[in-house]
Amino acid sequence: xxxxxxxxxxxxxxxxxxxxxxxxxxxxxxxxxxxxxxxxxxxxxxxxxxxxxxxxxxxxxxxxxxxxxxxxxxxxxxxxxxxxxxxxxxxxxxxxxxxxxxxxxxxxxxxxxxxxxxxxxxxxxxxxxxxxxxxxxxxxxxxxxxxxxxxxxxxxxxxxxxxxxxxxxxxxxxxxxxxxxxxxxxxxxxxxxxxxxxxxxxxxxxxxxxxxxxxxxxxxxxxxxxxxxxxxxxxxxxxxxxxxxxxxxxxxxxxxxxxxxxxxxxxxxxxxxxxxxxxxxxxxxxxxxxxxxxxxxxxxxxxxxxxxxxxxxxxxxxxxxxxxxxxxxxxxxxxxxxxxxxxxxxxxxxxxxxxxxxxxxxxxxxxxxxxxxxxxxxxxxxxxxxxxxxxxxxxxxxxxxxxxxxxxxxxxxxxxxxxxxxxxxxxxxxxxxx
Numbered sequence: 001x002x003x004x005x006x007x008x009x010x011x012x013x014x015x016x017x018x019x020x021x022x023x024x025x026x027x028x029x030x031x032x033x034x035x036x037x038x039x040x041x042x043x044x045x046x047x048x049x050x051x052x053x054x055x056x057x058x059x060x061x062x063x064x065x066x067x068x069x070x071x072x073x074x075x076x077x078x079x080x081x082x083x084x085x086x087x088x089x090x091x092x093x094x095x096x097x098x099x100x101x102x103x104x105x106x107x108x109x110x111x112x113x114x115x116x117x118x119x120x121x122x123x124x125x126x127x128x129x130x131x132x133x134x135x136x137x138x139x140x141x142x143x144x145x146x147x148x149x150x151x152x153x154x155x156x157x158x159x160x161x162x163x164x165x166x167x168x169x170x171x172x173x174x175x176x177x178x179x180x181x182x183x184x185x186x187x188x189x190x191x192x193x194x195x196x197x198x199x200x201x202x203x204x205x206x207x208x209x210x211x212x213x214x215x216x217x218x219x220x221x222x223x224x225x226x227x228x229x230x231x232x233x234x235x236x237x238x239x240x241x242x243x244x245x246x247x248x249x250x251x252x253x254x255x256x257x258x259x260x261x262x263x264x265x266x267x268x269x270x271x272x273x274x275x276x277x278x279x280x281x282x283x284x285x286x287x288x289x290x291x292x293x294x295x296x297x298x299x300x301x302x303x304x305x306x307x308x309x310x311x312x313x314x315x316x317x318x319x320x321x322x323x324x325x326x327x328x329x330x331x332x333x334x335x336x337x338x339x340x341x342x343x344x345x346x347x348x349x350x351x352x353x354x355x356x357x358x359x360x361x362x363x364x365x366x367x368x369x370x371x372x373x374x375x376x377x378x379x380x381x382x383x384x385x386x387x388x389x390x391x392x393x394x395x396x397x398x399x400x401x402x403x404x405x406x407x408x409x410x411x412x413x414x415x416x417x418x419x420x421x422x423x424x425x426x427x428x429x430x431x432x433x434x
Contacts, residue, residue: 018038316397335373
């Protein structure tokens, strides 16, 4: 999202989020604070899943916990009917705490440690391995209680993403069983006694080309079909992953999810018929599309500096929102109390971290900002808080959920005590009392 619309409102030049004043939220909960719209999350979820279910009833949405792991958000999407895609034991812990059933959790860790494999087996999860070499290790840990079901994450040899580091398949990607090893991997699993199978891919993140999803689905089906026929196996589900992008920049194209759902299902069912795969469940794993544009990061202007260029200092930094420093990502910004004022200044919006990469926006046109103004940074719902840190010894921000014109605190702001809560100092090093 790059403009004030939908759950964002312009009321006489002031920003409202889900019917609640952005300035009021900043005053009540402090800054920096992430604010999420429950209504927007619900609408995004329904829009995307229904785009597939209209054409293929047995379609399911699995939400990747890594995208935004707040328990309130997890409870919300679980209540909407989502399954959970988990990449670590701690994500499984959160998924279970949010009420996801084990049968609705797909454990998709990569480069797993032995104890992580043992954990997944003990929990009785659906396990999704991403390398041929992991199969023997998993079965060794399973002993006589070998899993009856196994899924494999495939690297189909091609991928895409908004940034280079968001491409998760192809020759330079660390993920997945490469295409020439897929048959051997399923054969090995079958030899170990596995009788039920899934097939999965996740080829990139924040993709905004509609036809990409059609082409990559066809590629996966053309790998799955011949192997199923040759090995005499069937797939309970085909998981085409996520990667459904959102518009971050003005003028950027938004996905036509109705077109994508229709065309992906057409290719999927055609290939199922071609290879005799029956009608497996079709799964998708959107995170960013569900929560990304439902989140706004509120930060307060702390100082103004005129140097070789003008800098607007705010209290959110790369410790709060890492994406601009990590990827050079663009996030649209509004001065919350100056929506109707012209953007007459070109500034760099910078945080308080001791790194010159701590610049949330460069050469950005904004209305003249004053110390104390609240700046709203859009599209903060995905990979925002979750990628945050305590760098420069700064406590993490708060999180708030707005619903029906009311705001609820869903994560308390950290305090100084949270910085050293788990630190232990040997007695010989402790300072005496002052």
